[in-house]
Amino acid sequence: MKYNIVKESLVYDGFLKIKEALITHDRFHENTAVTYTREVLDKGPFVAVLLYEKDTDQLVFINQFRYPTIKNGTGWLFEIPAGGIEGEEDPIQSAIREVEEETGYVVTDLHHILSCYMTPGISSERMYLYYGEVVQSDKKNEGGGAVYEDEDIKVCKYPAAEIKTLLMSEVIDDAKSIIALQWFMINKLNGS
Numbered sequence: 515m516k517y518n519i520v521k522e523s524l525v526y527d528g529f530l531k532i533k534e535a536l537i538t539h540d541r542f543h544e545n546t547a548v549t550y551t552r553e554v555l556d557k558g559p560f561v562a563v564l565l566y567e568k569d570t571d572q573l574v575f576i577n578q579f580r581y582p583t584i585k586n587g588t589g590w591l592f593e594i595p596a597g598g599i600e601g602e603e604d605p606i607q608s609a610i611r612e613v614e615e616e617t618g619y620v621v622t623d624l625h626h627i628l629s630c631y632m633t634p635g636i637s638s639e640r641m642y643l644y645y646g647e648v649v650q651s652d653k654k655n656e657g658g659g660a661v662y663e664d665e666d667i668k669v670c671k672y673p674a675a676e677i678k679t680l681l682m683s684e685v686i687d688d689a690k691s692i693i694a695l696q697w698f699m700i701n702k703l704n705g706s
Contacts, residue, residue, distance in 0.1 A: 515539070515540045515542075516540050517538065518537070519535050519537055520536040520537065520538055520549070525553070530555055530556075531556040532555055533553065533554050534552070534553050535553075535554065537551075554636065554637065554638055555637040555638070556638050557639040558599060558638075558639070559598070559599045559605070559640045559642060560596055560599060560641055561597060561599060562594050562596035562609075562644070562691075562694065563621070563643075564594050564627070564643070564645045564691075565613060565646050565647075565648060566645070566646070567649065567650060568647050572672060572673055573672050573673075573674055573677070573695075573698070574594075574648075574669065574670075574671055575669075575670045576617065576657075576669060577591065577667070577668040578590065578591065578593075578659070578666060592686055592687075592688070593686070593691045594688075595613050595616040595617055596612060596690060597611075606624055609646075610624070614655070614657070615657070615659060615660045615665075616667050617653070617657040618655040618656050618657030619652050619654070619657070620653075621646040621648050623646065627694065627697050629642050630643075632689060643694060643697075645694070656669075674698070674702075674703065677699055681695055
């Protein structure tokens with residue numbers, strides 16, 4: 515199977531970048547090719563971290579305003595800490611930085627859960643999902659987000675025993691957080 519990007523151009527360059535491409539690729543069931551135009555949200559990779567505070571048996575979340583969610587909710591979303599990988603930054607170093615900026619915790623040991631595309635039909639964005647354990651004394655500052663990014667983040671904690679309730683009640687309505695919580699239920703709550 516082959517593909518060819520005939521033409522690609524940047525059509526929007528703001529907070530997000532949008533590219534348009536003319537693409538030709540082979541078909542699965544015919545001995546022909548198909549050609550069409552597609553747009554892509556050209557968003558770089560990002561990291562996300564499920565943070566577990568061992569000494570309190572709680573998971574650390576953040577709450578922040580997410581404009582795209584206002585059609586189906588309040589706009590404020592509970593989610594796990596996450597952020598973009600900057601330049602040539604290593605994903606683990608990015609994850610450690612994001613956790614400290616957003617939550618105030620210093621995490622030193624991260625377990626890679628998975629890497630995946632979040633919405634491959636429209637975006638190049640790839641997630642690197644990690645799990646980290648901390649204790650209360652690992653909280654070195656208030657968190658709340660990076661000042662230079664003008665972030666406004668509230669740190670929240672939920673008991674690990676409430677994960678299923680959070681998922682079933684849709685309090686957690688964010689794909690990366692749902693994936694992380696399901697991983698935690700299978701691998702940590704069940705003693706695996």
